[in-house]
Amino acid sequence: MAREQGQKMVAQNKKARHDFHIEDTFEAGLVLVGTEVKSLRAGRASLVDGFADIEGHEVWLHGVHIPEYTQGTWTNHSARRKRKLLLNRAEIDKIERRVNEKGLTIVPLALYFKDGRAKVEIALARGKKSFDKRHAIAERQAKRETEQAVGRRLKGHQD
Template sequence: MVKEQGRKLVAQNKKARHDYHIEDTYEAGMVLMGTEVKSLRAGRASLVDGFAEVHDGEVWLHGVHIPEYTQGTWTNHAARRKRKLLLNRHEIDKIESRVNERGLTLVPLSLYFKDGRAKVELGLAKGKKTWDKRHALAERQANREKEQEIGRRLKGIR
């Protein structure tokens, strides 16, 4: 059997980067059942309501929706069950201290396969205020207009 190489994106939480300031990111493995892996390989997952928490020295992922596998039998998994994440002890301790002391939260940013293994990218995040979101949108729009103007001038238009 040929071993899988590279990275295959399954799901991405684009809204998380809009709603939160991402301070740090971590890559974690996931403890999954067989039908969950088959469902993920079919490209079906949603990270919209997901979050992670540290409980008793372990990191758990809550609210991530991996739908039931269509060809699964009675051994199928629950779609929104909590899943254990695999991180180093040093990383878990670092995350736990930052979440407790600064009021940050762990948000899943993307779900992917890396060399055949399911991984989730977690972001240590702080919530944005409404004015922060508006400011970020205005800044992005201004940068886009600036780049367009530079492109026009290089082409000799206007």
């Protein structure tokens, strides 16, 4: 059987980009059991309530929902168990140092397969305040309106 090539997206956490200022991102491997991999290959997962934590110089992913595999038997996994992330020691030390000193949190942004291996993109993030969210929405709306005005101008329409 040929080895998988490329990247296959399983799940994204769009809410994280809305609720947090993303400061730095890392790609980490995941320690999974067989039925979790089969469930992910079926394209089923949710990162919405997920976060990562450092316990004893290891990074653990909490709250990520990977549903039970439908054809699984008694060997099936629990849907919201904590999963170990695979990172280099230097990356773990860097993340731990920044989380402790600056008050950042670790949130998962995406879950995908890269060359046949399950990966998760995690980010060091700082929570946004509600006025920051409103400001970001207003900026996005203003940018959209200017692009529409430029497009109308190029087509020859007068406003």
